[in-house]
Amino acid sequence: MPEEPMDVYEAIRRRRDVRAEFTGDRIDDEVLMRLLAAAHRAPSVGMTQPWDFVVVQDRQRLDTFAAHVAQARRDFADSLPEDRRATFDPIKIDGVRESGTGVVVTYDPSRGGRHVLGRHTVDDTGVFSAVLAIQNLWLAAVAEGIGVGWVSFYSEEFLTELIGAPAPVRPIAWLCVGPVSRPAEIPDLERHGWRSRRPLAEAVHREHYGRRDGGAPA
Numbered sequence: 504m505p506e507e508p509m510d511v512y513e514a515i516r517r518r519r520d521v522r523a524e525f526t527g528d529r530i531d532d533e534v535l536m537r538l539l540a541a542a543h544r545a546p547s548v549g550m551t552q553p554w555d556f557v558v559v560q561d562r563q564r565l566d567t568f569a570a571h572v573a574q575a576r577r578d579f580a581d582s583l584p585e586d587r588r589a590t591f592d593p594i595k596i597d598g599v600r601e602s603g604t605g606v607v608v609t610y611d612p613s614r615g616g617r618h619v620l621g622r623h624t625v626d627d628t629g630v631f632s633a634v635l636a637i638q639n640l641w642l643a644a645v646a647e648g649i650g651v652g653w654v655s656f657y658s659e660e661f662l663t664e665l666i667g668a669p670a671p672v673r674p675i676a677w678l679c680v681g682p683v684s685r686p687a688e689i690p691d692l693e694r695h696g697w698r699s700r701r702p703l704a705e706a707v708h709r710e711h712y713g714r715r716d717g718g719a720p721a
C-alpha cells in the first residue's frame with residue numbers, strides 16, 4: 504500500500520480499467536483479501552449481501568476463459584461496420600492471462616429469502632448491490648496500487664459452468680486483478696477514439712429530465 508493513505512476523490516480520479524499494464528506478477532494474497540474485505544463492506548438492498556467472490560488463479564482455467572473471451576471479441580468485431588471495426592481492432596479488451604488473478608463476482612437472488620426489504624419494488628436493486636461491491640473493490644485497488652479490469656465479453660452460461668455456480672447464482676463480472684507497471688491517465692477507449700467522456704453539465708438535470716442549468720427542457 505502507498506505510504507500516504509489516498510484521498511477518496513484522488514482514488515476516484517485515478518481509477519482506470521486496466522488491460523495492458525499488468526506486470527504478470529500475481530497479487531499478494533493479503534492484499535487480495537483486503538480488496539475483498541472492502542468489496543464485502545458494500546451497501547446492499549435489505550442487507551442481503553448478495554455477492555460472492557470466486558478467485559481463479561489456476562493457469563489452465565485462466566487460459567480456458569481467455570480463449571472464450573478471445574472468441575467473444577472476434578464475434579463482436581465481426582458484427583461491426585467497417586469504420587467501427589477499424590477503430591476497435593487495436594483495442595485490448597482484457598488482461599485475463601497477464602493479471603494472473605480473476606475474481607468472478609456472483610449475484611445470488613435467493614439471498615435474503617422471499618421478503619427482501621426494498622427489492623419488492625425494484626428487482627434490479629439486487630444486482631445493483633453486487634455492482635457496488637465491485638466499485639468498492641476497484642477503488643480500494645487504486646489505493647493499493649493494484650490494477651483492475653472488468654471483462655464482460657463472455658457467455659453467462661459458459662462462466663457459470665466454469666466456476667460451478669449453482670442455480671440461481673449468476674456471475675455478473677470477471678475482474679482481472681493484479682500488480683500494474685504504470686497507471687494509465689486516459690481511458691483506453693478514449694485514447695483509441697471509440698468514445699469519450701461526457702461533460703458533467705450534460706449529465707446533470709434540474710427538477711425535470713432534460714432541464715439543464717435551470718434552462719428549459721431540451
Ligand SMILES: Cc1cc2nc3c(=O)[nH]c(=O)nc-3n(C[C@H](O)[C@H](O)[C@H](O)COP(=O)(O)O)c2cc1C
Pocket residue numbers: 518519520521522595596597653654655656689690691692693
Ligand atoms: C459493466 C462493465 C463492463 C465492462 N466490460 C469491459 C470489457 O469486457 N472489456 C473492457 O476492456 N472493458 C470493460 N469495461 C471497462 C470500460 O470499458 C471502462 O470502464 C470505460 O471505457 C471507461 O474507462 P475507465 O474505467 O478507465 O475510466 C467494462 C466496464 C463496466 C462498468
